[in-house]
Amino acid sequence: MPRAALANRPPPGRRVTTSRYAFILAGGAGTRLCLLSERRAKPAVPFGGKYRIIDFTLSNCVNSGIFDVGVLTQYRPTSLNRHIGSGRPWDLDRTRGGIQILQPSLGAVNSDWYQGTADAIYRNLVHLRRRRVEQLLVLSGDHVYTMDYNELYEFHAASRALVTVAVTEVPESMTNQFGILTADASGRVIGFEEKPQLARSRLASMGVYLFDRDALIRWLMEDAERPGSSHDFGKDLLPVLVQRGEAVYAHHFRSYWQDVGTLDSYYDSNRALLSERPPIDLASHEWVIHTQSADRPPVRFENGSSIENSLIANGCRVGGQVTGSVLFPGVTVPRGAVVRDSIIMHETILGRGAVVDRAIVDKEVEIGEGAHVGAGDASTPNRACPQHLSSGLCVVGKGAHLPDGITIGRNARIGAYVTGAYFTSDVPAGGVVDGPESMH
Amino acid sequence: MFGGTVVEAMALVLSGGGGERLSVLSAERAVSAVPFGGKYRIVDFVLSNCCHSGIEQVGLVTQHVPTSLHDHVGAGRPWDLDRKSRGLLILQPYQTRGQSGWYRGTADAIAQNWDAIEERRPERVIVLSGDHVYRMNYRALLQTHRDQRAELTLAVTRVAPDDSRRFGMVTIDRDGRLLNLIEKPERASTPYASMGIYVFEFEVLGELLRPRPVDLVLDVLRPMLQSGARAYVHEFSGYWEDVGTIGAYYRSSMELLAPDPRLVLHDSRWPILTRDEERPPVRVAASAAIDDSLVANGCRVAGTVRRSILFPGVTVEHGARIEDSVVMADSRIGRDARVERSILDKQVAVGASARIGTGEAPADPALEWLEGITLVGKDASIPDQTCIGRASVIGIGARPGDFASREIAPGTRTPNHSWFRELV
Numbered sequence: 112m113p114r115a116a117l118a119n120r121p122p123p124g125r126r127v128t129t130s131r132y133a134f135i136l137a138g139g140a141g142t143r144l145c146l147l148s149e150r151r152a153k154p155a156v157p158f159g160g161k162y163r164i165i166d167f168t169l170s171n172c173v174n175s176g177i178f179d180v181g182v183l184t185q186y187r188p189t190s191l192n193r194h195i196g197s198g199r200p201w202d203l204d205r206t207r208g209g210i211q212i213l214q215p216s217l218g219a220v221n222s223d224w225y226q227g228t229a230d231a232i233y234r235n236l237v238h239l240r241r242r243r244v245e246q247l248l249v250l251s252g253d254h255v256y257t258m259d260y261n262e263l264y265e266f267h268a269a270s271r272a273l274v275t276v277a278v279t280e281v282p283e284s285m286t287n288q289f290g291i292l293t294a295d296a297s298g299r300v301i302g303f304e305e306k307p308q309l310a311r312s313r314l315a316s317m318g319v320y321l322f323d324r325d326a327l328i329r330w331l332m333e334d335a336e337r338p339g340s341s342h343d344f345g346k347d348l349l350p351v352l353v354q355r356g357e358a359v360y361a362h363h364f365r366s367y368w369q370d371v372g373t374l375d376s377y378y379d380s381n382r383a384l385l386s387e388r389p390p391i392d393l394a395s396h397e398w399v400i401h402t403q404s405a406d407r408p409p410v411r412f413e414n415g416s417s418i419e420n421s422l423i424a425n426g427c428r429v430g431g432q433v434t435g436s437v438l439f440p441g442v443t444v445p446r447g448a449v450v451r452d453s454i455i456m457h458e459t460i461l462g463r464g465a466v467v468d469r470a471i472v473d474k475e476v477e478i479g480e481g482a483h484v485g486a487g488d489a490s491t492p493n494r495a496c497p498q499h500l501s502s503g504l505c506v507v508g509k510g511a512h513l514p515d516g517i518t519i520g521r522n523a524r525i526g527a528y529v530t531g532a533y534f535t536s537d538v539p540a541g542g543v544v545d546g547p548e549s550m551h
Numbered sequence: 552m553f554g555g556t557v558v559e560a561m562a563l564v565l566s567g568g569g570g571e572r573l574s575v576l577s578a579e580r581a582v583s584a585v586p587f588g589g590k591y592r593i594v595d596f597v598l599s600n601c602c603h604s605g606i607e608q609v610g611l612v613t614q615h616v617p618t619s620l621h622d623h624v625g626a627g628r629p630w631d632l633d634r635k636s637r638g639l640l641i642l643q644p645y646q647t648r649g650q651s652g653w654y655r656g657t658a659d660a661i662a663q664n665w666d667a668i669e670e671r672r673p674e675r676v677i678v679l680s681g682d683h684v685y686r687m688n689y690r691a692l693l694q695t696h697r698d699q700r701a702e703l704t705l706a707v708t709r710v711a712p713d714d715s716r717r718f719g720m721v722t723i724d725r726d727g728r729l730l731n732l733i734e735k736p737e738r739a740s741t742p743y744a745s746m747g748i749y750v751f752e753f754e755v756l757g758e759l760l761r762p763r764p765v766d767l768v769l770d771v772l773r774p775m776l777q778s779g780a781r782a783y784v785h786e787f788s789g790y791w792e793d794v795g796t797i798g799a800y801y802r803s804s805m806e807l808l809a810p811d812p813r814l815v816l817h818d819s820r821w822p823i824l825t826r827d828e829e830r831p832p833v834r835v836a837a838s839a840a841i842d843d844s845l846v847a848n849g850c851r852v853a854g855t856v857r858r859s860i861l862f863p864g865v866t867v868e869h870g871a872r873i874e875d876s877v878v879m880a881d882s883r884i885g886r887d888a889r890v891e892r893s894i895l896d897k898q899v900a901v902g903a904s905a906r907i908g909t910g911e912a913p914a915d916p917a918l919e920w921l922e923g924i925t926l927v928g929k930d931a932s933i934p935d936q937t938c939i940g941r942a943s944v945i946g947i948g949a950r951p952g953d954f955a956s957r958e959i960a961p962g963t964r965t966p967n968h969s970w971f972r973e974l975v
Contacts, residue, residue, distance in 0.1 A: 159831070406825070
């Protein structure tokens with residue numbers, strides 16, 4: 112038995128009680144989400160009309176009975192920290208356990224920025240010292256799904272795995288974006304390729320891992336010493352383990368799972384909530400998605416409003432026309448304004464006669480009277496980021512002020528906090544208006 | 552003394568009332584706990600006023616079926632009243648070796664809890680009613696009280712002459728000194744109505760409660776005026792409503808739907824704080840039509856909603872139509888059903904093609920208090936295709952057996968049922 116395990120054995124005669132602990136990786140920059148994650152970590156990106164992306168993972172934890180969670184942050188954590196607060200909405204404000212923000216730090220042995228996902232856990236192993244856990248759950252704060260992690264624990268125990276990787280089936284066209292696993296009939300992983308050009312399977316790693324604690328510590332120590340490693344679970348650690356024939360198992364998760372990594376997938380997965388049978392039942396009483404709620408009055412539907420097929424959160428005022436859209440708390444759509452097939456975040460205000468069509472509009476944006484966001488045809492991709500913005504979506508950054516009467520073509524990108532002075536004319540399709548440099 | 556600050560005022564929120572005042576809405580909960588405004592409870596307004604006025608000591612006086620109220624208020628978290636010291640104190644009736652302690656009246660309720668109030672050592676006591684809907688900064692009230700060096704300050708508001716029979720009317724002199732208070736006069740010589748909000752000097756009130764008075768107005772305030780105590784008024788000019796009757800409740804609710812309602816729920820500097828419901832955003836289907844309405848998170852609307860208030864989790868199925876009504880949490884309006892000028896409590900199920908509030912209200916003086924409004928008690932189930940005539944009162948937990956036919960005549964009253972009767 113490894114020494115670490117011996118040291119943690121409870122004193123003889125005492126009942127062995129083990130608890131559960133999860134690390135949530137929430138430090139990613141989410142570069143493909145463009146403006147949405149420019150000034151906030153991806154897990155803090157608003158989603159689904161009132162949530163943040165990390166709410167799904169945090170709710171999965173507490174709904175699965177895990178009330179001891181460490182959240183690893185690195186990239187622009189302010190928004191995320193404010194959202195999590197003391198962890199109250201998830202009942203994670205506890206005397207024992209609860210939620211702890213684990214940011215990169217200086218001062219301890221080996222302390223530095225987190226280099227990769229494996230490195231981030233390695234630098235936080237100290238948090239396992241006093242916890243009586245046999246397994247360690249490693250999660251990502253970037254994904255939208257509802258999963259009972261107890262299934263993972265049961266599968267892990269039944270297959271005597273040292274690490275169980277949750278996998279989901281992805282379309283063949285997308286296998287090159289994920290870590291792809293091949294498993295035998297028992298679920299034992301016999302092949303692992305990170306983002307392969309030609310995949311042998313369609314089972315993608317969800318970035319959800321259940322590790323045997325001592326094995327994890329051993330492997331992380333090895334990986335830290337391995338020259339050339341980028342210290343990432345998917346790129347470095349798992350391929351080595353599979354190659355060595357370690358007990359790596361894949362647990363097939365068959366429900367909805369979405370890595371809202373790109374603007375298009377962000378848009379599509381928000382809009383999927385509007386369908387007749389949405390992939391996630393946000394109204395479920397059995398699996399509540401907990402979040403920080405603002406104190407806002409009910410939605411106010413004014414005379415003459417026309418709303419179809421939309422999600423509208425408390426605090427909104429709607430006097431105009433809203434179809435196929437998601438409105439976060441406090442959005443104002445006055446009489447004569449039109450919102451079509453769009454995602455509009457908190458406190459954004461449309462002027463009279465303004466039209467927003469196929470756009471993602473961040474928080475606290477002001478859209479002037481008669482302004483038109485998303486006009487014309489979609490054939491011109493964005494000038495600055497054609498690979499992320501070419502399907503006809505417009506993106507407007509937080510706090511932008513769009514002047515009265517302006518027309519903004521499709522695939523345009525309007526930076527955060529722009530004001531009227533930033534616009535010399537209408538913005539053509541694929542156009543870019545950069546906002547002021549962020550102060551930090 | 553805590554943290555170096557003197558506790559200036561402790562609020563006592565009188566929330567003991569219930570019973571028949573709001574009919575089926577308050578039969579099994581205190582009036583203060585009746586839902587209001589699409590997501591709130593009536594008591595939220597007073598507790599939010601306390602919170603925004605910097606009053607950190609609140610005693611909640613409860614008596615009539617307080618479970619729902621206690622459940623809602625909890626430890627007082629939404630109003631920042633969950634403190635290590637100070638914070639929320641529930642003052643319920645209790646027994647001692649000598650006596651049973653049901654509250655005989657407002658003054659008695661305070662007197663019985665005087666020990667607990669004294670422990671908190673406030674300089675003043677503000678007596679509030681948990682049944683009123685308004686936004687008021689009590690700092691201004693306390694300022695008036697201090698400026699006048701008053702022993703008692705009464706908050707008053709101007710009302711129309713016709714309304715004087717609903718209120719205690721107050722006469723004052725030019726300096727704002729309180730001269731007299733007449734309960735519910737037919738005609739009043741003064742526009743000032745008492746809001747039932749009193750600031751007492753702590754020591755003064757303590758003395759006055761010694762002889763164990765019953766009623767705060769009759770047995771405390773009147774004798775104070777007679778003995779020439781320094782009693783003043785503080786005029787409040789904002790929106791204020793006692794929603795303790797069905798008519799007032801309904802009208803105040805409907806007033807929230809005006810383009811610029813007098814009671815502002817949207818003010819981010821003075822949010823009405825309440826317990827979080829944890830519901831997803833409102834889901835509006837393609838077939839929906841919603842006008843002039845307040846609709847809370849968790850609702851699913853596929854039908855038509857006009858001039859109505861829907862609390863969290865209400866489902867309006869395809870073809871259903873709700874007009875001029877208040878529908879409380881988790882009620883379900885079935886396909887092609889119709890609800891007019893009604894108040895539906897929580898968890899009511901309206902069957903397909905059922906109609907609620909149809910026809911003319913009967914000209915019966917005994918039904919005047921309903922003002923033509925139809926009430927449906929909590930957890931009632933209205934069978935498919937059943938028509939409930941206007942000004943009917945459908946009891947709590949009504950089941951198909953309570954409906955003799957598919958046509959329930961206007962003005963019908965069905966009994967309340969205990970939820971557990973079906974278990975035996």
